Amino acid sequence: MAKTWRVGIIGSTARGNYGHGVDVAFTKIPDVTIVAVADHDDAGRVQAQKRVGAANAYSDYRKMLATKQLDIVAICPRWMDQHHDMIMAAAEAGCHIYMEKPFCPTLKECDEAVRALEMRHLKLGIAHVTQYSPVLDTVLSIIKHGEIGEVLELRGRGKEDRRGGGEDLWVLGSHVMGMMRSIAGGNASSCIATVFNKQAPVTKANVVEGAEGIGLLAGDHLRAQYSFPNGVSGYFASKRGAGGSPTRFGLQVMGSRGIIELQSGYLKPAFILQDSSWSPGRTGKTWKTITSAGIDKAEPRTDGTYEGGHIAAIRDLTDSVEGQRDTRCSAEDSRAIVEMIAAVFESHRIGAEVELPLKTRGNPLSLLT
Incomplete structure (x- = not known):
């Protein structure tokens, strides 16, 4: 039974x-x-x-x-x-x-x-719902089969609305960090970053208590670079009020023979440009849609809602308990995502690249001078 x-x-x-x-x-x-x-x-x-x-x-x-x-x-x-x-x-x-x-x-x-x-x-599962999306599985398969060549760079941004900068990094950048780790195939090994407030580097005077229980927070603009296995570089940036319509929130995977754009969310389509110049205007090649079924194929599934993402994640949790395996976004994965976020503030604090895992385990902004 x-x-x-x-x-x-x-x-x-x-x-x-x-x-x-x-x-x-x-x-x-x-x-x-x-x-x-x-x-x-x-x-x-x-x-x-x-x-x-x-x-x-x-x-x-x-x-x-x-x-x-x-x-x-x-x-x-x-x-x-x-x-x-x-x-x-x-x-x-x-x-x-x-x-x-x-x-x-x-x-x-x-x-x-x-x-x-x-x-x-x-076992623990967490609501980074993109991690449970069949579209992400398809994207990983496409990359594995060389459709965009060698992965060179990962470029992510937040929503860059009123929360742009530090809050955007925590609330929405956490989704992007999860996608970066999935594409890169492992944890980031280092980070170098700078955090700004009104175009000046953040100081102790700019540190405030963040909204929604985030804790100490600072910055209306930040940029970060991560090193991943196999020489892949990851970039994340967010600037308050700079968001577009439609939003740029998501991740670009830049390969030697093309680009894949991933949206954050469960069963949201991705897009692929199989063009080594990364510029459709130069070659006439066009973007194609990626669904759970593949490139340029109609989406056969009908559960593409945030609730659908929760259901998939809960099912993954119960299956992981019964199968004695890790969930698709485990406690360890969740910690690694937080580590990428904390590394931004730690790198800014010391003014240099930091290695991950971080030695500083508290909020780096509490140590800012």
Whole structure:
């Protein structure tokens, strides 16, 4: 008989809420029973319980974890200042985790979370939904088969809206870092970066408390370069108010014989230009669409929504538990993404290239002079 997964939902009304519909995604999976919800806010808790049809509701998630025997805990709040404590409590209760991104605000907290999960053999999946997209699988196959030649560079940008700079790096750049790691096939080994505020290099005077539980934050413009295995260089930049329409948010994969453009999101099409000049105006070659079925083929799937991405990620989590394998975006992967973000601020702080893993495990901005 198929296993029925007992799930507890943790939300935080007005402090990250339930993320991008993480709670509702669990209601669309047949072999899931939502046992309980937890939310410190009375009205939010009532609404959440009704929304997901949970039999029980708690004001304190720790009491839920102690009272109910759960298989999986959904850590839904978008604000990540609560993530570490919630992960640690879920791990202590012996629960696997699906959670909203980003992972944790500091590498010290990431390290503690990874250790807590590893020592109990627990799995974690996180809502970097592009990592679960069949389109990404197709892109990786296309690259492997040499359709754009040797991968030379990876170029990513955030949305560059009012959050451009440091906040964009955390909130949206985290998706780009995940895509970079997938294409490059491993962790970045070094980073060199500069962070600016009103065109001047950021100093201690520019450090503020970031929105949405990010912690110490600075910068309205930043640029970073990463070194990856096999000599691949990765670049990320974001400047406040510089975003285009349509947005440039995503990743360009620059190969010796062409380019692939990846959008962030689940089942969003990618695009390929099989042109070594990287300039369709010079050769007359045109961009083609990449779907889960391949180049220039119609998309056969119909689950291309953010909720579809959550469902795919939750399925990946349950399959990883049953198959005793890592998830497609594990706790270790999530920590590596945070490490790439922290490296930007650490490189700026010391004014030089930094090696990864970083020696500094706290927020580098707390050490800025």
